[in-house]
Amino acid sequence: MKPPFKTTNKVINLVAQITEELGKIQGTQLSSPGPKLRKQNRIKTIQATLAIEGNTLNIDQITAVLEGRKVLGPQKEIIEVQNAVQLYEDIQDYKAFSLKDLLKAHKKLMATLIKTSGKFRSTNVGVLKGSQVSHLAPKPALVPELVDNLFKWAKSEKELHPLIKSCIIHYELEFIHPFEDGNGRIGRFWQTLVLSKYNQIFSYLPIESLIKDNQQKYYKTLEKCDKAGNSTAFIEFILELVLKAIQDFSKGVTSVVLDSSSRLDGAKKHFGEKLFSRKEYMIYFKNISSATASRDLRDGVDEGILKKSGEGNLTRYCFTD
Template sequence: MRPPYAISSEILKLTSSVSEKIGEINAQHLSRPATELRKKNRIKTIQSSLEIEGNSLTEEQITAILENKRVLAPKKDILEVQNAIKVYDSLKTFNPFSLKDLEKAHGILMSGLVENPGKLRTGNVGIIKGSKIEHLPPNGSMVHGLMKNLFAYLKSDDEILLIKSCVFHYEFEFIHPFMDGNGRMGRLWQTLILMKKYPMFEFLPIESLIKIKQQEYYKKLSESDKSGNSTPFIEFMLSIILESLEKVLWTQNQTINSEDRIELFREKMGNHIFGRKDFMMNFKNISSATASRDLKKAVDAGILDKTGDGNLTRYRFLMMNG
């Protein structure tokens, strides 16, 4: 059964804008950022998602953990980060349409932090903010059935994936299927659903924007609870996705340098022979002089092999050591 929501004019407008931005990112070959940028975005994502849940570690400390350096911080906070690193590193191995995989991911994310990581709750819980009950999730005995229905909607409904990912995120938080870790799991799983169709979402800074708009995030969850449908939350999440895509277009066009361009092009070309024109077709916003400079630099650094002269100059990437 389809969860309750309505397609508002705002949802239609945002969906169309998001699709346009995805097209722009693909056209400009920015869908897979350079390695350094991917690493920074991953760290930002982990830090933001965990900070929303009260973790105290900074991006610098998370970087240190990634580099196996010693970090002075509460044990629980360090474990949360180590678990999040593991789960994000395994992201591509999970099937977003599988309840078993969701349980497996929760098992990694919450290992050593809760009593039964990876197990759906069977008991009853209440979400308390201050002195009042903010949200009363469904009875524990209903959780398994509700999650099966939610995955059936995700797998089989003909709604567009962008909207389904937002509906899933809201319904997941509403059901609250685990005793703990539901917030970070809901955000992680929406990313995974979107990645299935648009790989660029693996490194999009969605979490950091949610962190900035944390109050609104909870307000929209609450609004959807009160209205009995996820429409307000879908609108909010689509606006966050749109902002993330705009940020990618802006920052990557601003910060991409010669080394980034060469590395991105290596990932695209592999072992194929190419000319300067091919390189410029890939990076439409650079001049021919910049393209020549990039390629010469890569030849001098031993990254590219060059043959021929003038218009007949051809390049091929040399194999990397190790």
């Protein structure tokens, strides 16, 4: 069953801006941030996603936990950090549309914190706003089927852009509230997981940090979507944060332009065994000229890395092994 949402002009424009930013990065070494930057962003992510849920440990304390040093603080909060560190470090081990992997991830995230870690909830839950219930989650008997249907839809939906799909999955997991506790953390992690499968750079972007900075709007937008019966406003809100995260990433590091050999290596990973044109090569490396693209491809053919077929506009290339 398809989740209810609309692809508005705002959503389309945000996706276009994000993919343009990604294109600028593809031709540089920014798409593989160094260990120091990866570590800094990972710490920001963990501190933010836990702070949203009330964890009081700061950046320095979380850094100490990450490095295995002793930390003074509430034991529960230290365990929350240790669990989240392990979860985010293992992000590439999870399949984005696997119910089994969602349960495995929750078990790791909530280990020793609740007795039902890694298990769907068996009781009714609601989200309180003051003394009022702002969101009543679906009955527990419906949870496994709802999550399974969500992932089946996500896996079968090939036309929808992964940027949009990731926002829908995030919202729907918050709406379903599949677990006794840890739903916010797992929903945010799962969006990062879906995004990282689309482009690995998202493994290192602290989107959760921007959510924390806009925490009240985050909750208000979730509530707005609950009332509207669709996730459209949430998609727009999160995509704005994703765009800001990737723009901040581009500004915060020094751009080092790749040479022809490095670009061909990157293209090989991207195209694999598929045929591609010069135009497609330039779409992948948006910041190079047509002359540079032609020179790269000619060098690749001369060195035996590429095989060329066709002439003129019908010219196509493929990697030889």
